[in-house]
Amino acid sequence: MTGDTAKNDGLVLAVAGLTLWVAGEKRIANLNFSVNAGERVCLLGASGCGKSLTAKSIIGTLPAGVKISGSIRVNGVEVCGQPPVMRSHAGRVATVFQDSSTALNPLMTLGKQLRLALPGASQDHLAAMLASVGLADIPRFAARYPAELSGGQRQRLCIALAMQSSSSLLIADEPTTALDVLTQQRVLDVLRHACDDQKPDRALLFITHDVAVAAQLCQHALVMENGQLVESASMVQLLQHPQHPYTQRLVHAAKRAALPCSVAV
Ligand SMILES: Nc1ncnc2c1ncn2[C@@H]1O[C@H](COP(=O)(O)OP(=O)(O)OP(=O)(O)O)[C@@H](O)[C@H]1O
Structure with missing residues (x-):
């Protein structure tokens, strides 16, 4: 086999x-x-x-x-x-866990983490990906650290990242x-x-x-x-x-x- x-x-x-x-x-x-x-x-x-x-x-x-x-x-x-x-x-x-705070690096901005997780992804792709989980306004999110999001926003971001897996x-x-x-x-x-x-x-x-x-x-x-x-x-x-x-x-x-x-x- x-x-x-x-x-x-x-x-x-x-x-x-x-x-x-x-x-x-x-x-x-x-x-x-x-x-x-x-x-x-x-x-x-x-x-x-x-x-x-x-x-x-x-x-x-x-x-x-x-x-x-x-x-x-x-x-x-x-x-x-x-x-x-x-x-x-x-x-x-693909996985999503209860504790969204440990799924993300607390010391790195979300923009940097998205670029590391999805190297080569265009701004449009990232915007569409975040919009699909109800997170609009990429520039505002990209500059933030995980602790600066609510638990629900972090979880939706984790789901968006898991969805990038084929x-x-x-x-x-x-x-x-x-x-x-x-x-x-x-x-x-x-x-x-x-x-x-x-x-x-x-x-x-x-x-x-x-x-x-x-x-x-x-x-x-x-x-x-x-x-x-x-x-x-x-x-x-x-x-x-x-x-x-x-x-x-x-x-x-x-x-x-x-x-x-x-x-x-
Ligand atoms: N690393 C570990 N070392 C020792 N025992 C463990 C370990 N992981 C799980 N167990 C034991 O195995 C059993 C099942 O644990 P598991 O984490 O799968 O439960 P669960 O149904 O997911 O519970 P919860 O809803 O509280 O997360 C429990 O009795 C737990 O104490």
Whole structure:
């Protein structure tokens, strides 16, 4: 099998039998799931259930000492246990993380960082790229440092940069968690636009503990509990007929939290 030309039948991501041990303890047990081209899928679960370890396995950024087994195919290319630099182009993944401040160099102006990230890009290209995430007025932004942007503006800039990757898989790990609800909404709109309009065959794996946020963006849901996949369903099915007891609790709690009819006094 020659990597880039491997047959993938429209599957952008196929995870099979993924198992991880951290410091000798099994943290992820036999995960199996796949994501099709153009699909937006969320990976849901409580804190500590193994969402980020799963994401890092796919991206190739697991910490040293983690033992991994199973198969991870990105665009048909086997990448299990491989850091990004060892992967062929097709096996690489575009990423957006929760903490946008650490994704950017705090000591360099944004203009300089954009020129470094996209050498040779014209002013028009940069302007269009920033406009696509609602950041107009390039001269004003270019002169600023990351700390001089709001969290939402920084996150939208990170998404714009991730969108410059030609990768057909985008993993967004809790990208809206630190944001207020209106800014969350804007970031979700930008992610939807990045997948549906900018590159319709791009697949999204959206990692979150928040069912309500996931329901606004994703068509399919994977639910994890204690390192295991306990449910895989369309988002509609999950919200209307959750099957696993953990999913039922999760959906019930999200429904109760959404604008209660009575207010606690
Ligand atoms: N580098 C590490 N060393 C030791 N244990 C780790 C390490 N990384 C993760 N773990 C453990 O593995 C389990 C899964 O962690 P993971 O970060 O994947 O959870 P998560 O579902 O992403 O949680 P959160 O939503 O809080 O980010 C947790 O029990 C965590 O403590």
